[in-house]
Amino acid sequence: MDSLTTYLEKHVLPIANKLSTQRHLHAIRDAFISLVPVTLFGGICTILSSAPAVEPGSNFLLEAWANFAAANSTLLTWANTMTMGALSVYIALGVTYFLCKHYKIDAFIPLVLTMGGFLLICFGPVELGWDAKTADILYLDGKGLLVAIFLSILTVEGYRAMREHNVGRIALPPSVPASLSEAFASLIPGIIILAVDTAIFAIFNSMGTTLPAFIYTNLAPVFNATDSLGFAAIATLLVQFFWFFGVHDAALSGVLGPIRDGGLSVNAAAQAAGEALPNIFTTPFWVYFVVIGGCGSVLALAILLIRSKSKQLRTIGRVGIVPAFFNISEPIIFGVPLMMNPMFFIPFLLTSTVNAIIAYVCMMTGLVAKTFALLSWNMPCIFGAYLSTFDWKAVVLVVALIAIDALLYYPFYKAYEKQLVAQEEADETSAETA
Known part of the structure; x- marks a missing residue:
């Protein structure tokens, strides 16, 4: 046992410790941990909508529960769909935030870019008329998690790299407010990131699918x-x-x-x-x-x-x-x-x-x-x-x-x-x- 312990401490545990501090895995972990209110509320809605079938008059409380679930079926289902059922959205935002926190960069613009990219890539347009717009939101839940995680990581890493190298930075006079100067500094990196997201959408839309649908089907x-x-x-x-x-x-x-x-x-x-x-x-x-x-x-x-x-x-x-x-x-x-x-x-x-x-x-x-x-x-x-x-x-x-x-x-x-x-x-x- 002592020799096994020594071997593991020398060869295996350093790898495990690196895994535990790896910034992307750390951000993913923190994102999931921080979503307790969302998962809790979604879980409550699911439970409330899942009343057991009872014979009329057999149990007053269970019958009242069943009647409540039937009367509020749309409300409970929609609440679940937009919380637990939209897990990929929240994970994308969470990973983006915690990764920005690790790099000590302001998270607002990366969060907006991640959200924009997620909507572009993961929503499937059904009808885009001037008076009505309908989209397929099938991959908002756990089926879209893989795309959400990689999209948030690529958005933050791309944004950080372009900002550090001053890609497309517009020089403004010192008299310009800092908030406006920051917005102009993010202009070109933001456009490039959203253009890449749009290109990804275009590729998979030409195939009659979306990226998460393609991944989920083929994997x-x-x-x-x-x-x-x-x-x-x-x-x-x-x-x-x-x-x-x-x-x-x-x-x-x-x-x-x-x-x-x-x-x-x-x-x-x-x-x-x-x-x-x-x-x-x-x-x-x-x-x-x-x-x-x-x-x-x-x-x-x-x-x-x-x-x-x-x-x-x-x-x-x-x-x-x-x-x-x-x-x-x-x-x-x-x-x-x-x-x-x-x-x-x-x-x-x-x-x-x-x-x-x-x-x-x-x-x-x-x-x-x-x-x-x-x-x-x-x-x-x-x-x-x-x-x-x-x-x-x-x-x-x-x-x-x-x-x-x-x-x-x-x-x-x-x-x-x-x-x-x-x-x-x-x-x-x-x-x-x-």
Whole structure:
């Protein structure tokens, strides 16, 4: 174990640390994290519009809910479409903002250019008459995420490069206000960027499609591969592996975030339309069914710790169980500790990975409904599992997964407990004889 740790610290962890600080991945991660109000509101609208079917007079509250959903169907669907269903728009703006923040450049003009480019490239014109304009907005949701991310990155990088090299800069006298001078300095770079966006639209419009439609259609096998049992298991294993060696799961969220949130956005739109949900590997799947209690699935371990014979572990369990209930694992990870502790290497990797495999199979086979809403990443998993699926069997699944996690942790926990109890008894004996 020591030789493996040394090898990983020398060869693997530097790469992971670079990934976690890479500016583009960092901007993507921050963009997804900052969109909690949008995803929360969209999730609430989706839940409200998904009232269960009830017989008249059988249940007053459920019947009132169903009547409300029916009477406000258009309102709720539109609200969801313009929030969670327009995820690509917000991600494009978020990545642009955080990348500008990294470069310490004013974000307003790049944000406008990104928005203009997104409208040009991702909207498909249907009718452009003088009295009416109709566009296809099918790719505003998770299906347009790939284009949104690359468009925002290219816009900021192109704008920054042209400004640094004074491309097309118009010299104005010192008496001109700074705001006007800044606008003229951005004039040519802005025109060039929007001209490129227009050219991209023209190319794909001549083919009878749009860029996101072309990508989504032709890369469908790739998207399907990311929503597979194998991908879910490997992605989970990698996240737990890096966390064990001190690399926070946020390091990989720049890569996994678009996949998980994109799948959720598509599922939310399908739920609102009354269609079958296509994706399993989504953000609520990850939060409520995979990392139960936070990375390392520590809720089960926290439950074991509160009855520990070791004073140290018992104290950590009592302190850490409430945060773990709300999917915050750091008190347990750093308190036991789990991180860099060879005793817990196997269960730390296995628990969440086993959760991912079991939950994926249950949803793939239809035993448990798929997820379509995320209310909060720190909502207790039992409540989140039900509200994200509207399936009581999801709650049973989470309880079963917690029990399985406890079984996986138990032998390693008992071995570690035995060591600590012996050490505590030795310390007490030495204190008495002193």
